[in-house]
Amino acid sequence: MVASTMSLRDIPIKTMEGTETSLSEFDGKALLIVNVASRCGLAPQYEKLEKLQRQYGERGLQVIGFPSNQFLQELRSNDAVKEYCSTTWGITFPIFDRVRVNGHREHPLYTELKKTIGDDGKAGKVQWNFEKFLVTPSDEVIRFRPHTLPDDPKVVAAIEQSLPA
Numbered sequence: 389m390v391a392s393t394m395s396l397r398d399i400p401i402k403t404m405e406g407t408e409t410s411l412s413e414f415d416g417k418a419l420l421i422v423n424v425a426s427r428c429g430l431a432p433q434y435e436k437l438e439k440l441q442r443q444y445g446e447r448g449l450q451v452i453g454f455p456s457n458q459f460l461q462e463l464r465s466n467d468a469v470k471e472y473c474s475t476t477w478g479i480t481f482p483i484f485d486r487v488r489v490n491g492h493r494e495h496p497l498y499t500e501l502k503k504t505i506g507d508d509g510k511a512g513k514v515q516w517n518f519e520k521f522l523v524t525p526s527d528e529v530i531r532f533r534p535h536t537l538p539d540d541p542k543v544v545a546a547i548e549q550s551l552p553a
Contacts, residue, residue, distance in 0.1 A: 395527055399497045401454075402485035404466040411497075411523075417450045418524050418550040420538075421501065423489045424453040425461040425517035426472045433518045434477040436538035440547065441481045447551045448525070451481040454497075456489050459517055489514040506531040507542060524550040 397411040411419060422437060441451040455462050455469045463469050466485060473479040487495035489502075490513045498514065501521045505511045511531075520532040520543065530546045537543070 396497065396500055396523055396529070397527070399500065401487075401495075401497060404470055404483060404485055406485065411452070414450045414452075416525055417448045418444075418522060418547060420449060420451045420547070421497075421521045421523060422451070422453055422538075423456045423458070423487070423498075423514060423517055423519055424473075424483070425456060425459060426463045426469055426476075428459070428461040428517040430516070430518040430534055433538055434473065434479060438477060438479055438481065440538055440544075444547055444551060449547055449551060453479070453481065453483040454489075454495075455483060455486045456517065457486060458489050458491075458514070461517060462486065489519075501529060501531070504529040504531040506533050507536055508533055522546050522550065 397415060400408050400410055402408055420437070420440065424434065425431065437451050440449065463472060469483060473483055487498065489495070489498045502514060503511055504521065516534040518534045520536065520538065522530040522543070532540070532543055
């Protein structure tokens with residue numbers, strides 16, 4: 389018997405409200421998956437992520453945030469994260485339930501994403517908050533480390549190449 393390979397889009401995830409879903413609801417779209425943290429010094433990247441969502445959303449980009457307290461910089465509840473994201477940054481893209489991105493209890497989505505070599509030439513652990521994974525509509529993964537800003541020309545070029553003209 390041959391085991392079927394599960395697409396990243398089929399891995400179960402939870403909404404902030406606790407409903408189980410998957411990224412397959414965004415089939416056909418390019419996904420920019422980011423582990424976010426409200427109290428991180430990189431939190432101003434939220435503004436740039438929202439700008440990408442507004443600029444490329446109609447062409448098929450979906451920015452997706454996964455709060456993580458792995459680096460001890462996230463608010464204590466999903467409600468607090470949701471309020472912070474909407475009132476501080478005007479976020480319209482979906483923010484899902486909190487996840488662990490490294491270690492034994494890491495979320496299976498991140499187990500798969502971390503196999504991708506980053507823009508620094510290395511795969512493995514998520515280094516910090518705001519690490520970015522662009523999943524193309526054909527499920528190719530392109531990884532950008534936390535200090536690579538969402539509007540960096542490398543990120544924008546990768547997004548544009550993954551979207552229809």
